Amino acid sequence: MAEKEPKAARRGRPRQAEVARLAGVSQTTVSLVLGGNKQGIVIQEATRERVLLAARTLGYVPDPAARRLAAARNNLLGVFSFTATFPTAVEHSYYRFLVGIEQEAAARGYDLVLFTGSSTGGAGAGAPGALDRVRLADGCLLLGRHVPAEQLRRLVDDGFPLVHLGRRDEPEGLAWAGADYAAASAEVVGHLAGLGHRRIVLVREDDDAPASSDRQRGFLAGLAAAGLPGRDGAVVRTARPAADITAAWVRARHAEGVTAFVAEETDTGDAWRALRAAVAAAGLAVPEAVSLALLGSPPADLSDQPVPTGFDIPRAELGAAAVRLLTGLLAGAEQRSGSLVACTFRPGTTAAPPP
Amino acid sequence: MAEKEPKAARRGRPRQAEVARLAGVSQTTVSLVLGGNKQGIVIQEATRERVLLAARTLGYVPDPAARRLAAARNNLLGVFSFTATFPTAVEHSYYRFLVGIEQEAAARGYDLVLFTGSSTGGAGAGAPGALDRVRLADGCLLLGRHVPAEQLRRLVDDGFPLVHLGRRDEPEGLAWAGADYAAASAEVVGHLAGLGHRRIVLVREDDDAPASSDRQRGFLAGLAAAGLPGRDGAVVRTARPAADITAAWVRARHAEGVTAFVAEETDTGDAWRALRAAVAAAGLAVPEAVSLALLGSPPADLSDQPVPTGFDIPRAELGAAAVRLLTGLLAGAEQRSGSLVACTFRPGTTAAPPP
DNA sequence: CTCGCCAGCTAATGCGCATTAGTCGGGAGG
DNA sequence: CCTCCCGACTAATGCGCATTAGCTGGCGAG
Numbered sequence: 001m002a003e004k005e006p007k008a009a010r011r012g013r014p015r016q017a018e019v020a021r022l023a024g025v026s027q028t029t030v031s032l033v034l035g036g037n038k039q040g041i042v043i044q045e046a047t048r049e050r051v052l053l054a055a056r057t058l059g060y061v062p063d064p065a066a067r068r069l070a071a072a073r074n075n076l077l078g079v080f081s082f083t084a085t086f087p088t089a090v091e092h093s094y095y096r097f098l099v100g101i102e103q104e105a106a107a108r109g110y111d112l113v114l115f116t117g118s119s120t121g122g123a124g125a126g127a128p129g130a131l132d133r134v135r136l137a138d139g140c141l142l143l144g145r146h147v148p149a150e151q152l153r154r155l156v157d158d159g160f161p162l163v164h165l166g167r168r169d170e171p172e173g174l175a176w177a178g179a180d181y182a183a184a185s186a187e188v189v190g191h192l193a194g195l196g197h198r199r200i201v202l203v204r205e206d207d208d209a210p211a212s213s214d215r216q217r218g219f220l221a222g223l224a225a226a227g228l229p230g231r232d233g234a235v236v237r238t239a240r241p242a243a244d245i246t247a248a249w250v251r252a253r254h255a256e257g258v259t260a261f262v263a264e265e266t267d268t269g270d271a272w273r274a275l276r277a278a279v280a281a282a283g284l285a286v287p288e289a290v291s292l293a294l295l296g297s298p299p300a301d302l303s304d305q306p307v308p309t310g311f312d313i314p315r316a317e318l319g320a321a322a323v324r325l326l327t328g329l330l331a332g333a334e335q336r337s338g339s340l341v342a343c344t345f346r347p348g349t350t351a352a353p354p355p
Numbered sequence: 356m357a358e359k360e361p362k363a364a365r366r367g368r369p370r371q372a373e374v375a376r377l378a379g380v381s382q383t384t385v386s387l388v389l390g391g392n393k394q395g396i397v398i399q400e401a402t403r404e405r406v407l408l409a410a411r412t413l414g415y416v417p418d419p420a421a422r423r424l425a426a427a428r429n430n431l432l433g434v435f436s437f438t439a440t441f442p443t444a445v446e447h448s449y450y451r452f453l454v455g456i457e458q459e460a461a462a463r464g465y466d467l468v469l470f471t472g473s474s475t476g477g478a479g480a481g482a483p484g485a486l487d488r489v490r491l492a493d494g495c496l497l498l499g500r501h502v503p504a505e506q507l508r509r510l511v512d513d514g515f516p517l518v519h520l521g522r523r524d525e526p527e528g529l530a531w532a533g534a535d536y537a538a539a540s541a542e543v544v545g546h547l548a549g550l551g552h553r554r555i556v557l558v559r560e561d562d563d564a565p566a567s568s569d570r571q572r573g574f575l576a577g578l579a580a581a582g583l584p585g586r587d588g589a590v591v592r593t594a595r596p597a598a599d600i601t602a603a604w605v606r607a608r609h610a611e612g613v614t615a616f617v618a619e620e621t622d623t624g625d626a627w628r629a630l631r632a633a634v635a636a637a638g639l640a641v642p643e644a645v646s647l648a649l650l651g652s653p654p655a656d657l658s659d660q661p662v663p664t665g666f667d668i669p670r671a672e673l674g675a676a677a678v679r680l681l682t683g684l685l686a687g688a689e690q691r692s693g694s695l696v697a698c699t700f701r702p703g704t705t706a707a708p709p710p
Numbered sequence: 711c712t713c714g715c716c717a718g719c720t721a722a723t724g725c726g727c728a729t730t731a732g733t734c735g736g737g738a739g740g
Numbered sequence: 741c742c743t744c745c746c747g748a749c750t751a752a753t754g755c756g757c758a759t760t761a762g763c764t765g766g767c768g769a770g
């Protein structure tokens with residue numbers, strides 16, 4: 001029955017011209033009826049109905065590429081990640097983001113394009129020009145840290161609507177939606193201070209991402225707000241937590257009067273891991289002898305352990321916020337640099353009044 | 356309204372025409388040099404160099420939309436699910452499918468469009484015509500059971516490339532990739548028989564999906580292969596497992612000589628849940644007194660329980676297989692009705708020789 | 711010295727759609 | 741009765757690129 005067409009993708013796909021023929025009108029009219037018709041051209045109701053019916057009959061759907069080329073909208077939001085969007089590890093954080101992204105996008109009538117495929121021929125997301133594919137969508141969400149800066153700047157300069165998940169300063173003018181780590185960190189410190197802790201130490205990894213420095217800033221602000229001095233050694237920075245955060249180190253700090261330790265959350269969770277291990281090795285009971293807190297969520301493999309005092313990043317909400325920001329940009333809103341979402345305090349069981 | 360700036364996205368982006376002018380050649384030549392030039396047209400090396408230089412100088416980047424328009428394909432695979440693609444429950448089975456789908460799609464140079472049910476203006480995936488939106492992609496993967504049959508048939512009839520995840524007979528000509536439940540179920544029965552069980556009962560829910568009947572078919576085939584009679588009552592079908600599968604029922608079966616119970620896996624996992632509860636309430640030890648097996652994976656909330664004997668569905672592999680099938684169709688391959696992926700036997704700890 | 715041929719290009723066309731200039735028939739105004 | 745305008749469309753154009761027909765100039769064969 002069906003002849004073999006050369007272009008498989010086009011086989012049964014109706015165009016506006018076919019809808020037009022069926023409705024007995026011109027292609028222009030079809031475009032006017034089905035597209036926005038922002039020109040305010042008047043079309044008779046009966047004609048309108050005929051076109052609508054014909055479109056429905058044929059199952060017409062606009063071609064996103066043609067639409068974009070003609071400088072219109074697609075109702076398509078891109079999601080570009082610099083690693084696999086669906087990693088094998090189920091608990092990977094991207095998933096939670098996507099939950100929020102999808103919900104918010106759906107609510108606003110957008111579909112999602114996952115730019116995961118290497119249209120560049122299997123070279124992956126890192127390939128030069130890989131980022132340019134997103135131009136097919138109306139705008140794009142960016143996930144992950146290791147963004148090809150050059151390509152990104154180019155998109156930003158061209159005015160392509162882009163929103164990064166996570167605070168990001170680097171390409172000037174890039175919008176972002178991030179979690180308010182500073183406020184959340186300060187709150188955790190405030191909680192510890194409220195319990196009676198006077199000397200608190202933050203262990204952070206050797207990472208200069210905004211996420212890390214925001215936590216440190218919040219930590220120090222929290223100390224100040226509680227009237228505690230931000231003395232030397234209040235922040236410990238290490239590139240190799242496992243090696244540097246030892247039982248001996250913990251004992252020494254404890255002897256100095258430190259009664260609470262705080263770790264930052266990172267991709268690996270190494271700071272928290274090392275801190276827990278060291279305190280345990282030092283024979284100090286948690287939370288009786290010392291209190292611990294984690295500025296973020298514990299790694300998945302530690303989920304069966306006692307719940308750490310700290311805060312949770314509302315990933316889904318963050319994804320939704322990013323979508324709102326992006327759709328705002330699409331609607332022509334002013335380019336606000338970023339938007340912060342509050343984290344929620346998690347009481348946990350690793351903090352108690354000092355002995 | 357006042358005139359709007361000529362689309363911000365286009366502002367400074369050079370086109371092939373500009374590269375051509377700078378290089379002193381025609382746009383065609385630029386396309387030939389920068390594009391694939393699959394026509395084998397010969398271009399002098401010097402000209403080539405000039406074009407390349409000019410392109411680099413201007414920072415030329417091809418417009419994906421134009422490229423796709425001209426090529427009449429979008430390099431886009433749709434994923435349509437009849438429920439939210441990202442349910443809040445992390446352990447939802449779709450996620451695993453997506454892992455495989457994404458990987459395979461990426462490897463083949465396709466991006467993914469998630470038809471999350473928007474497009475129709477928030478009406479959701481159930482809205483009439485919602486399915487039509489997938490025509491935007493080159494082809495589409497279908498997830499979930501409750502497919503609007505009418506719309507589906509139309510797409511199939513139009514020759515739109517579609518692959519359903521899970522065996523599916525209904526619209527003739529619809530391709531699918533499914534797990535081989537029959538073989539896996541037979542293998543589980545064989546395992547039980549091998550342990551010495553002579554009377555085995557299958558508890559299934561009241562569902563006429565192929566997934567259910569395949570399991571039953573495999574179960575019966577397994578019995579036959581082991582030389583066991585498929586007597587009456589070997590298969591119990593219930594719409595309300597919690598109410599029908601009681602301790603009394605289990606005791607009665609046990610008294611009749613039944614030493615092994617098998618449950619099918621469903622969305623809710625109710626059959627398995629009821630079976631476990633009933634056996635426990637009957638005071639029968641597992642696997643000492645009776646053996647249990649599950650034709651599939653346990654629900655996520657039971658993941659800390661003893662591992663059920665049964666089989667695992669290779670979801671990621673299934674997703675990948677579906678993508679392979681779909682890309683095959685796009686490449687013009689013959690429409691094979693379906694492809695089966697083998698499940699892997701899971702020994703578990705709920706089956707042992709009968710007392 | 712033609713003719714044919716081929717290497718090396720270019721002009722023209724079309725993809726599917728949005729948009730911008732019309733076109734056309736018929737009342738209102740003069 | 742003729743003009744003008746207006747409502748309701750349609751023809752034509754272009755987006756940026758790929759592709760397909762040319763076109764041209766030189767050179768070996770006849």
